[in-house]
């Protein structure tokens with residue numbers, strides 16, 4: 050998501066903040082800004098683009114004298130848009146009505162629309178489309194600026210109104226010489242220097258100055274002054290927190306201590322399922338709330354066919370989404386390779402809708418499929434991760450993933466997020482049609498349990514790494530699955546191909562006997578997805594067919610399945626879940642397996658040869 054940096058101490062804040070923001074750029078960003086206490090006045094600069102653009106704009110103001118720059122206190126931000134497209138107005142810091150309170154934020158305020166309309170009714174004037182800005186005006190509301198009223202008190206009051214996540218850094222002209230930080234659900238660290246403090250959302254902005262850090266916990270406030278800091282709960286109870294020592298170097302800190310971004314992003318899966326569902330899962334109603342498609346809800350209710358166009362990993366997520374939408378929303382779905390879509394003369398019918406799925410929102414093939422459908426007057430929807438991306442802007446409506454920036458070229462957490470969003474869409478559409486309250490509730494409650502089930506699968510990493518070691522020299526692989534897990538098998542094969550350069554083919558398990566079985570021998574193992582579901586027995590038969598021809602089998606099954614354990618050479622067990630949700634769990638061992646094989650083969654896991662993170666050419 051976003052990056053936060055702040056400084057208070059005896060050095061000049063400006064270069065420290067700008068340098069810190071540069072160290073956060075790896076997280077993905079679309080705009081940035083700073084606010085500093087410039088002598089007794091405030092100075093604020095925000096740009097769309099890279100931090101070096103921000104730095105250049107600040108340098109110009111220093112040269113012109115608009116900025117004196119003799120300041121020891123300030124905050125900065127790199128934005129990865131979630132609400133509101135990347136514009137200067139939407140960049141942080143955000144301020145109150147009188148530009149006397151300055152705030153940067155990382156997280157998502159779920160009830161921002163409700164708060165905003167209440168504040169506007171009380172006369173507050175907003176200048177952005179962001180959820181964040183409501184925080185600045187709420188603090189203003191609680192911070193009368195009267196003598197004795199403290200900024201930290203106003204922030205504590207504000208936090209009690211907020212649903213969602215926040216990591217914030219704030220300073221106010223009417224309560225100067227301090228920075229106040231607070232967090233709930235988004236990371237915030239305080240770097241403890243000699244008579245100075247650097248706050249950040251990520252250790253990589255701090256390490257250059259100090260490795261002594263204090264981690265703020267949820268629902269805590271930090272008050273930082275040049276002569277010291279205090280931490281309290283939101284209820285203002287004092288908190289004693291030991292100082293930790295960061296052991297990482299800069300490079301490692303950007304990966305939170307993981308050796309590669311890809312592994313970090315695989316381990317983000319539980320958080321990604323939570324973030325993609327946050328504020329959208331209506332457990333008690335067995336339904337979903339999807340604000341991004343409300344504007345076309347009536348058209349969607351009447352939709353008679355959905356065509357999904359996507360590429361790569363997003364295409365495999367779309368194939369799973371097809372099963373979900375057909376089985377639970379009762380809507381016919383056609384899934385197309387976006388790269389083929391406009392070359393086979395697609396025939397659109399009354400009641401069609403085109404859904405495009407794209408992590409980057411910039412994939413040329415997918416964008417052209419979207420434009421082809423739009424030119425024919427077809428209703429277009431998007432499931433996109435990057436806010437304000439071209440595809441997101443050109444669809445009639447859509448649902449953002451909120452998966453956070455995906456840095457590794459090989460997509461992993463985006464796939465998990467796409468399946469989460471497709472589940473929500475199936476729930477939303479299904480409950481408009483024949484999906485019962487009872488089953489809708491069952492899906493909603495199981496999706497809410499999935500983060501902890503995904504964490505249990507990730508805890509199997511050492512065992513999966515050990516299995517990978519025995520297959521690292523393999524040159525050919527078959528990946529097999531049925532129904533929901535056939536596209537997951539395809540995705541697993543893609544991941545192995547992409548990062549380890551091993552030839553791997555994904556197939557519907559039932560297809561194996563129509564040819565690929567000729568490949569089976571002791572040098573061509575099969576990875577078979579066999580969770581306990583409606584096609585389990587048939588998959589077991591396929592495993593028997595492979596074994597009968599001397600093929601080795603790695604199987605993914607449901608915890609406790611002793612039959613499978615007796616058949617496969619290696620078994621990885623996942624928690625029981627609904628059939629439609631099983632790919633959110635089966636994908637994780639496939640990712641970890643591919644990752645460890647690639648590492649063992651000395652491949653560049655985060656930047657595989659020949660690949661780009663976003664394929665912006667046809």
Ligand code: AGP
Nearest residue numbers: 361362363407408409412459460
């Ligand atoms: C997936 O690991 C690949 N990086 C690639 O197949 C990717 O999924 C495809 O290019 C589509 O990208 P998009 O989701 O950004 O549109």
